[in-house]
Amino acid sequence: MLRASTTNSRYVNTFSTYSAQLFSSSSKYVWLEVSVKVEPDTVDAVAETLGRCSYGGVSIQPSETYNDDCDDTNDKEIINHTYKYFEVSAYFEVGTHLTDKIQQLERELWLLGMIARQSGLMVPNPQYRPIEDTNWSTIWRNHYKPIRIGHKLMVIPPWINIEIGSSEIPVMIDPGQAFGTGAHPSTQLCLQAIEQHIIPGDTVLDIGCGSGILAIGALKLGAAMATGLDTDNDAIHASRQNAITNNVFDRFQLVQGTLDTIKKHQQYRIVVVNILSRTIMQLINNNLANIVANNGLLILSGILAEQSAEIELELSGTGMTLISKTNMTEATPTTCQWVALTYGKEITERQV
Numbered sequence: 452m453l454r455a456s457t458t459n460s461r462y463v464n465t466f467s468t469y470s471a472q473l474f475s476s477s478s479k480y481v482w483l484e485v486s487v488k489v490e491p492d493t494v495d496a497v498a499e500t501l502g503r504c505s506y507g508g509v510s511i512q513p514s515e516t517y518n519d520d521c522d523d524t525n526d527k528e529i530i531n532h533t534y535k536y537f538e539v540s541a542y543f544e545v546g547t548h549l550t551d552k553i554q555q556l557e558r559e560l561w562l563l564g565m566i567a568r569q570s571g572l573m574v575p576n577p578q579y580r581p582i583e584d585t586n587w588s589t590i591w592r593n594h595y596k597p598i599r600i601g602h603k604l605m606v607i608p609p610w611i612n613i614e615i616g617s618s619e620i621p622v623m624i625d626p627g628q629a630f631g632t633g634a635h636p637s638t639q640l641c642l643q644a645i646e647q648h649i650i651p652g653d654t655v656l657d658i659g660c661g662s663g664i665l666a667i668g669a670l671k672l673g674a675a676m677a678t679g680l681d682t683d684n685d686a687i688h689a690s691r692q693n694a695i696t697n698n699v700f701d702r703f704q705l706v707q708g709t710l711d712t713i714k715k716h717q718q719y720r721i722v723v724v725n726i727l728s729r730t731i732m733q734l735i736n737n738n739l740a741n742i743v744a745n746n747g748l749l750i751l752s753g754i755l756a757e758q759s760a761e762i763e764l765e766l767s768g769t770g771m772t773l774i775s776k777t778n779m780t781e782a783t784p785t786t787c788q789w790v791a792l793t794y795g796k797e798i799t800e801r802q803v
Contacts, residue, residue, distance in 0.1 A: 483549065484580040485556065486540040488514060490573050491636060492755065492787050494537045496563055497575050502685075504556040505541035510595070511634055514538040536573075537634070545581075598633040601646040604668055606633035609696050620671050623696045624664050625689070631662035631725075636779040637752040640791035641725045642668050644750045644777065648793065649673055649721065656680065656719040656742065658710065658734065659726040663690030663703070669721065670699040678704045680713060710737050718744040724751050728758040732765055740769040740796065748774070749794040756788040763792065770797050 485505070489497050494511060502509045514536045543549055557577065564574040597613055598606040605615050609623045624632060631638055642665065645655075651673035657666035660679030667690075670677050677699075679690045687707050694700040706713055714737075722743050724731055731739075731751055743749050749771060754762060756778060763773065771794040780788045 481545055482582045483543045483545060483553075484540055484582055485543060485553075486538050486578050486580070487560070487575045488536055488538050488573070488578075489575055490536060490787065491789075493563065493567060493572055493575065494539060495635060497539045497560070500556065500559045500563065501539055501541035504552050504559070505543055510538075510540040511632055512538045512540065512595075513634065542582075595632075598639075600633060600639050601643045603646060603672070604642055606664065622664065622668050622671055624662055624667070624693055625696070631660075631664040633664060636789040637725050637754070637791070638664060640777055640779055640789060641665050641723055641750055641752045644752075644775070644791055644793050645669050645721065645723065646672055647775075648748055648750075651675075653720040654678075654717075654744075655721045655723065656713075658722065658724045659686075659730070660690050660705075661686050663693045663705075665723050665725060666690070666703060667694055667697050667699055669723075670694075670702055671697065674702075674721070676702050676704070678706060678713070678717075678719070680706050680708065680710070682707065682709060710734055710739065710742075714738065714742045718742050718747070720744050720747045722747070722749050724749075724753070726753045728754045728762060731762060735762070735765045735769070740766070740771050743771070743794075743796045745796060747796045749796065750791065751794070752789065752791040754790045754792065756790050759790045759792065766794060771795070772797060 485501065487497050487501070498509050498511055543552055560575045560577060564576075567574050595608045595611070597608075597611060599619075600606060603618060603620045604622055605613075605619045606622045606624055607613060609625055615621055622633075633639065633642070645665065645668060649655075649669060649672050653669070653674045655666055655669040655674045655677040657663070657669075657677065657679045660666055660681045663679050666677035666679045679687070681687055681690070684707060687705050690703070690705055691700065694703040694705075719742060722739070724734065724739070731753065740749065751762065759776070766773075773792060774795045775793045776790060777793075778788050778790045
């Protein structure tokens with residue numbers, strides 16, 4: 452295993468140091484695996500970066516737990532506890548463009564590393580492993596297990612066949628396409644809130660839909676219609692494919708754009724936002740509350756505990772009332788705690 456150094460304050464193209472050693476003219480290697488060990492609060496950013504630069508799917512594998520007291524072998528196939536670290540992996544085809552792609556990846560990881568240092572988090576430090584197996588998809592797919600969330604939902608990769616209980620609801624999500632695999636605490640908190648509050652026939656808006664997991668989960672729990680909003684074309688494509696896999700595409704509308712694209716056209720009984728807190732603040736300032744229907748709900752996550760008070764203050768005076776505040780604590784070196792806020796909207800005249 453070869454590790455790239457990201458300890459310097461300036462960007463250094465570390466892969467060039469190893470390329471001659473790894474890929475000589477007599478080499479039989481076909482793929483290069485790049486893996487990065489990260490903390491939960493940086494897993495999404497690193498996975499997105501690897502996904503943009505790599506050949507295909509990204510593997511997000513829990514690498515260390517702090518609450519693994521399950522003794523039953525079968526139960527260990529279900530991931531239902533919280534993790535200290537994740538290993539994010541992607542695969543690059545050995546060829547003429549490999550060096551350019553790795554240089555792009557290391558530049559982007561270097562920028563993430565600068566942000567991580569400022570936040571006291573682990574620096575994303577890539578490790579390289581050459582492999583001969585041309586069927587790379589079987590490698591990263593082996594990392595994934597079903598994830599039980601809440602009382603009913605079971606998030607399952609589409610290639611896994613698993614028997615589920617009569618009361619469980621499967622949500623098939625391809626983890627190699629976009630953000631939202633079900634492993635991240637903020638995603639779990641949102642799905643738990645949706646499960647708790649959804650009423651059959653609800654309309655749902657998922658802002659920053661990524662893989663579509665939240666909207667699809669809501670539809671499988673009884674929502675009549677859902678809209679997924681994202682600025683990224685890859686996220687729209689991933690949401691569409693996952694909706695088709697889950698047989699809910701006929702009730703799932705996808706919109707590529709921003710809040711301004713839809714906020715004057717419709718209101719929704721449930722609006723769910725699982726993105727960075729600073730983006731949530733921007734949405735609130737852009738009259739996010741206005742698209743929540745009277746007696747509707749606004750579910751917010753992607754929020755660290757220390758960021759919650761600022762968001763709660765920003766929502767005061769908007770006609771929204773805090774109904775519940777849930778959290779999920781992770782035993783990272785920085786004791787990371789994620790928060791989900793659920794607000795109800797009082798009956799008022801709609802603002803424009």
